[in-house]
Amino acid sequence: MSDPTRLRLEEPTPEVLAIITDIEGTTSDIAFVHDVLFPYAQEYLPDFVRARADQPEVAALLDDVRAEADKPTADLDAVINILGDWMNADRKATPLKALQGMVWQQGYEDNDFTGHVYDDAVAALQAWADDRRALYVYSSGSVAAQRLLFTYSDHGDLTSLFSGYFDTRIGPKKKRSSYKAIAAELGEDPSSLLFLSDVGDELDAAADAGMQTCWVARDEKTQENARMSEAHRVVQSFDEIELI
Ligand SMILES: CSCCC(=O)C(=O)COP(=O)(O)O
Numbered sequence: 001m002s003d004p005t006r007l008r009l010e011e012p013t014p015e016v017l018a019i020i021t022d023i024e025g026t027t028s029d030i031a032f033v034h035d036v037l038f039p040y041a042q043e044y045l046p047d048f049v050r051a052r053a054d055q056p057e058v059a060a061l062l063d064d065v066r067a068e069a070d071k072p073t074a075d076l077d078a079v080i081n082i083l084g085d086w087m088n089a090d091r092k093a094t095p096l097k098a099l100q101g102m103v104w105q106q107g108y109e110d111n112d113f114t115g116h117v118y119d120d121a122v123a124a125l126q127a128w129a130d131d132r133r134a135l136y137v138y139s140s141g142s143v144a145a146q147r148l149l150f151t152y153s154d155h156g157d158l159t160s161l162f163s164g165y166f167d168t169r170i171g172p173k174k175k176r177s178s179y180k181a182i183a184a185e186l187g188e189d190p191s192s193l194l195f196l197s198d199v200g201d202e203l204d205a206a207a208d209a210g211m212q213t214c215w216v217a218r219d220e221k222t223q224e225n226a227r228m229s230e231a232h233r234v235v236q237s238f239d240e241i242e243l244i
């Protein structure tokens with residue numbers, strides 16, 4: 001007869017009620033963001049800001065730039081230089097991300113580019129939505145920029161798949177508190193939420209907050225990083241993600 005004291009009572013992994021996905025490197029090619037979106041913003045953001053500096057929404061963002069750079073008296077040229085430096089450093093500053101999103105709107109509307117989304121990501125997101133899992137995005141790109149990418153995607157308008165979007169206004173992507181705040185906003189226990197990303201520090205923060213995690217490691221370098229961490233499930237594409 002088996003000894004009941006030897007039974008290990010492990011908590012079962014909760015059912016995944018909602019999936020929260022990163023964009024760059026996860027649903028979408030890093031090269032699209034770095035070789036198409038970022039250069040477009042580098043080219044057009046200075047003129048965009050000069051033309052609209054007096055519009056209340058843009059003026060408020062420029063003040064946010066001054067505050068974040070600790071340069072409260074910076075004139076317009078100085079602010080544009082700060083934004084240029086931030087773009088060169090790929091700084092995930094909330095006002096920069098909001099301004100980039102406004103500039104990209106023109107590019108999408110003029111058909112200069114479409115939002116790249118991997119085939120496997122579209123297929124899995126569609127299947128999960130059909131399975132009544134709620135889908136959310138959490139990206140450093142502004143919510144407006146996220147919506148644009150999925151509205152003008154190379155697979156057509158995908159926005160009906162998503163129930164909501166989060167950006168750095170809820171907090172930075174490498175902070176545990178951001179994932180706690182997302183779970184609180186969704187009204188769910190973090191353990192029933194699955195976060196997908198290509199960046200280990202983001203996954204660590206989500207796991208620290210109690211979320212389930214999956215490392216989407218599409219390229220060799222990311223796969224090498226993922227191999228060094230045993231804290232997360234690792235897949236090479238969305239095809240391999242199995243939901244509980
Ligand atoms: C919303 S598309 C533009 C992505 C972007 O600006 C960015 O910085 C990428 O951030 P992510 O958190 O998706 O890696």
Ligand SMILES: [Mg+2]
Pocket residue numbers: 022023024025026197198199
């Ligand atoms: Mg990413």
